[in-house]
Amino acid sequence: MYAVTMENPPALGKESIIDVQGSEGKSGSVLGPGDDAAVVAAPDGRVVVSTDVLVDGVHFRQDWSAPDDIGHRAAAASLADVAAMGAACTALVVGLAAPADLPLAFTLRLADGLRDEATLVGASLVGGDVVRSDLLTIAVTALGDLGGRDPVTRSGARPGDVVAVCGRLGWAQAGLTVLRRGFGSPRALVAAHRRPEPPYSAAVDAAMGGATSMIDISDGLVADLRHVAAASTVRIALNTAALGPDAPLVEIASAFGADPLEWVLGGGDDHAFVATFPQRSPLPDGFRVIGAVHAAQDSPDVIVDGAPWTGSSGHVHFGPG
Amino acid sequence: MYAVTMENPPALGKESIIDVQGSEGKSGSVLGPGDDAAVVAAPDGRVVVSTDVLVDGVHFRQDWSAPDDIGHRAAAASLADVAAMGAACTALVVGLAAPADLPLAFTLRLADGLRDEATLVGASLVGGDVVRSDLLTIAVTALGDLGGRDPVTRSGARPGDVVAVCGRLGWAQAGLTVLRRGFGSPRALVAAHRRPEPPYSAAVDAAMGGATSMIDISDGLVADLRHVAAASTVRIALNTAALGPDAPLVEIASAFGADPLEWVLGGGDDHAFVATFPQRSPLPDGFRVIGAVHAAQDSPDVIVDGAPWTGSSGHVHFGPG
Numbered sequence: 001m002y003a004v005t006m007e008n009p010p011a012l013g014k015e016s017i018i019d020v021q022g023s024e025g026k027s028g029s030v031l032g033p034g035d036d037a038a039v040v041a042a043p044d045g046r047v048v049v050s051t052d053v054l055v056d057g058v059h060f061r062q063d064w065s066a067p068d069d070i071g072h073r074a075a076a077a078s079l080a081d082v083a084a085m086g087a088a089c090t091a092l093v094v095g096l097a098a099p100a101d102l103p104l105a106f107t108l109r110l111a112d113g114l115r116d117e118a119t120l121v122g123a124s125l126v127g128g129d130v131v132r133s134d135l136l137t138i139a140v141t142a143l144g145d146l147g148g149r150d151p152v153t154r155s156g157a158r159p160g161d162v163v164a165v166c167g168r169l170g171w172a173q174a175g176l177t178v179l180r181r182g183f184g185s186p187r188a189l190v191a192a193h194r195r196p197e198p199p200y201s202a203a204v205d206a207a208m209g210g211a212t213s214m215i216d217i218s219d220g221l222v223a224d225l226r227h228v229a230a231a232s233t234v235r236i237a238l239n240t241a242a243l244g245p246d247a248p249l250v251e252i253a254s255a256f257g258a259d260p261l262e263w264v265l266g267g268g269d270d271h272a273f274v275a276t277f278p279q280r281s282p283l284p285d286g287f288r289v290i291g292a293v294h295a296a297q298d299s300p301d302v303i304v305d306g307a308p309w310t311g312s313s314g315h316v317h318f319g320p321g
Numbered sequence: 322m323y324a325v326t327m328e329n330p331p332a333l334g335k336e337s338i339i340d341v342q343g344s345e346g347k348s349g350s351v352l353g354p355g356d357d358a359a360v361v362a363a364p365d366g367r368v369v370v371s372t373d374v375l376v377d378g379v380h381f382r383q384d385w386s387a388p389d390d391i392g393h394r395a396a397a398a399s400l401a402d403v404a405a406m407g408a409a410c411t412a413l414v415v416g417l418a419a420p421a422d423l424p425l426a427f428t429l430r431l432a433d434g435l436r437d438e439a440t441l442v443g444a445s446l447v448g449g450d451v452v453r454s455d456l457l458t459i460a461v462t463a464l465g466d467l468g469g470r471d472p473v474t475r476s477g478a479r480p481g482d483v484v485a486v487c488g489r490l491g492w493a494q495a496g497l498t499v500l501r502r503g504f505g506s507p508r509a510l511v512a513a514h515r516r517p518e519p520p521y522s523a524a525v526d527a528a529m530g531g532a533t534s535m536i537d538i539s540d541g542l543v544a545d546l547r548h549v550a551a552a553s554t555v556r557i558a559l560n561t562a563a564l565g566p567d568a569p570l571v572e573i574a575s576a577f578g579a580d581p582l583e584w585v586l587g588g589g590d591d592h593a594f595v596a597t598f599p600q601r602s603p604l605p606d607g608f609r610v611i612g613a614v615h616a617a618q619d620s621p622d623v624i625v626d627g628a629p630w631t632g633s634s635g636h637v638h639f640g641p642g
Contacts, residue, residue: 030367034552035474036405036537037371039467042363046351049447050358051462053416055454084357095374095416095460126370133376139416139460141372144358153356215357231355 029091029124038126040091040143047090048144048151050081056136064179067106069194070138071113073269077218078142079121080198080271084216086152086207087144089123089200094140097133114140121200149207152275156212157232161276163291164283166202168192169221170260173267174249177256186248198271205284206275214275220266222302222309225274229300232276236302238265238291262311265304350412350445359447361412361464368411369465369472371402377457385500388427390515391459392434394590398539399463400442401519401592405537407473407528408465410444410521415461418454435461442521470528473596478534478553482597484612485604487523489513490542491581494588495570498577507569519592526605527596535596541587543623543630546595550621553597557623559586559612583632586625 031039040047054060054074065073079089094114098107107130115125123142157163175193184190198216206214213232215224222238229236245253245260253260276293277283302309352360361368375381375395386394400410415435419428428451436446444463478484496514505511519537527535534553536545543559550557566574566581574581597614598604623630 031472031474035472035476036402036535037369037408037463037465037472039406039472040368040370041366042368043366045362045364045366047361047363047368047464048358049361049412049414049462049464051414051416051448051460052450053418053452053454053458053460055418055452055458057455058453081357085360087358091370093370093372093462095372095462097374097376097458127372129373131374131376132379133374133456133458134378135454135456135458137374137376137418137454137456137458137460139372139374139458139462141370141414141416141460141462142358143368143370146360151352151356151358151360153352155356 029126032124033127038091038093040126042145044146044148046146048082048085048087048146049141050078051139051141052077052081054138065194067109068113068116071110072117072195074138074140075114075117076196076198076271078140079117079123079200080216080218082142082144083198083200083203084214084273085144085146086149086204086211086214087146088204089118089121089142089144091124091126091143092118092140093126094128094138096128096130097135097137098130099134099136100132102136152207152211152214154213154215154228154231157228157234157236157276157293158212159234159293159295160279161212161293162279162289163236163238163274163276163293164287164289165272165274166286167199167272168197168246168270169217169243169272170245170249170263170267170270172196172269173263174252177258178252181256186252188248189252192270196269196271199273199286202284202286203273206273206287209277209284210281211275211277214273217268217270217272217274219268221274222265222304225302228276229302233296233300235294235296235300236291237294237306238302238304240305242288242290265309266311350447353445354448359412359414361447363466365467365469367467369403369406369408369467370462371399372460372462373398373402375459386515388430389434389437392431393438393516395459395461396435396438397517397519397592399461400438400444400521401537401539403463403465404442404519404521404524405535405594406465406467407470407525407532407535408467409525410439410442410463410465412445412447412464413439413461414447415449415459417449417451418456418458419451420455420457421453423457473528473532473535475534475536475549475552478549478555478557478597478614480555480614480616481600482533482614483600483610484557484559484595484597484614485608485610486593486595487607488520488593489518489567489591490538490564490593491566491570491584491588491591493517493590494584495573498579499573502577507573509569510573513591517590517592520594520607523605523607524594527594527608530598530605531602532596532598535594538589538591538593538595540589542595543586543625546623550623554617554621556615556617556621557612558615558627559623559625561626563609563611586630587632
């Protein structure tokens with residue numbers, strides 16, 4: 001534990017605001033906030049763990065997102081990573097580096113957002129560390145339980161598999177574009193940027209339904225599938241006819257003179273789940289086929305309608321990154 | 322996963338430098354870096370988890386600490402928290418927010434420090450997230466396994482117990498004072514600031530030896546024992562005759578006209594372990610008695626030589642915090 005200072009003891013360190021509103025005893029938490037460390041149930045005998053860092057001005061903007069939105073978004077990023085392994089999320093721990101003049105109400109609402117997103121998947125906010133920093137930075141670590149299943153990795157895709165996706169594609173990026181141009185609507189798209197809605201339970205369904213590989217889409221469909229292609233040493237072929245952008249994307253792209261398919265293929269942060277399944281295997285509810293897995297040619301790659309994709313190769317944030 | 326940008330893909334995101342030097346297959350790691358999440362063995366069926374955040378200029382200074390020192394220090398902070406529950410550390414995940422102009426060699430050495438400190442306790446660096454930020458910030462989450470034991474919390478101290486400590490007291494704070502005054506020696510004290518040496522195995526020994534409560538000293542002996550007193554609803558009485566500052570502290574305090582006892586009672590960041598044990602219980606190797614637990618008076622408190630302690634009530638960092 002760090003930085004319990006004399007100037008401002010109640011808001012800093014591990015006896016912090018995260019503890020004050022603690023969630024001891026809930027779901028996976030055996031020993032909640034308030035000690036050196038938390039204790040979380042791991043009935044499987046293994047624990048899945050993933051961490052994500054969000055920086056003010058890089059991954060969110062305080063003028064574009066409310067504090068609870070930022071909390072939801074930060075929690076979703078890590079929870080979706082754990083779900084993408086086919087695990088049920090159990091707990092979150094949060095490191096918060098915050099300016100001295102950040103209002104207490106901001107921190108409380110941020111914690112609310114983190115806690116509420118965790119609750120969506122039955123997980124608890126079990127601990128954290130709050131320190132001073134000139135730059136608001138949020139580090140979220142999520143834990144999960146595999147329930148006796150093998151983890152679904154990026155490396156299991158096999159030639160002949162189908163590629164299927166569950167969740168929104170391009171909505172968060174379209175919402176970010178809207179905000180960048182100074183607009184506050186369409187509200188559905190802006191909301192998709194502020195609070196992604198990963199279909200967490202579908203990821204667990206995919207694991208139970210025989211998915212051979214899975215990843216959550218945080219960088220963009222093509223960029224993330226390139227990770228799968230590389231790890232599995234395969235070619236992944238996408239079919240844009242199956243990727244038809246959703247109506248709100250088509251509408252706003254038309255108004256902006258943009259190509260909605262760029263958002264679908266390149267937009268990150270929706271945390272949809274893309275998985276591969278054996279051919280003719282029944283797909284879990286919510287998954288739709290968008291392509292197929294083939295043997296790798298010269299090197300593993302992702303092709304779109306039979307050709308290399310020349311659009312943006314990955315999600316670019318709006319800050320210094 | 323966040324922020325794999327087009328500008329600088331190899332150093333960012335979860336396919337990052339942390340993965341490149343991965344530690345897959347070591348000790349507690351079932352599935353190491355390179356996927357959405359890592360999978361870590363949790364044979365106990367519970368997992369201990371703690372997170373700490375270190376910010377450049379608040380918790381370390383690049384002109385006072387080498388990158389590997391910073392890595393050691395960041396890892397030690399979280400590993401000591403897990404050990405203070407009586408758990409064996411199994412894994413680390415790291416979130417690194419780093420300026421675009423941070424040299425790659427810096428990041429590699431930082432990762433070396435994190436990995437080497439983890440190795441000291443048989444744990445692995447199993448994953449992480451690297452993002453862009455104007456301010457170097459390191460968030461370390463440590464996991465541990467209780468081996469079937471109850472966690473040793475802050476709340477189990479009982480009147481009649483003895484208070485015992487294992488590890489250095491005041492060294493890191495004395496080293497920081499030396500650096501602040503522009504000196505680079507005594508080297509042992511400066512080194513204690515740069516790389517604390519928590520006696521990790523002693524913490525597990527304490528748990529197996531019947532410790533009724535335990536905490537790692539990150540904020541200062543008195544400040545951290547106040548957490549124990551509050552959680553256990555007891556008075557903790559320290560005896561300075563048993564706390565005689567170590568020789569290097571006495572020497573430099575004399576040169577600086579400082580009181581070495583201030584460092585012993587108020588200095589943080591050494592990550593010594595202070596625990597309570599039943600009276601007449603044999604103490605584990607390395608622990609020495611420094612006080613006793615009494616029934617709380619008006620409210621739980623810590624007294625020193627029979628009186629309230631009027632020194633610095635907690636460790637104050639050198640930055641904006």
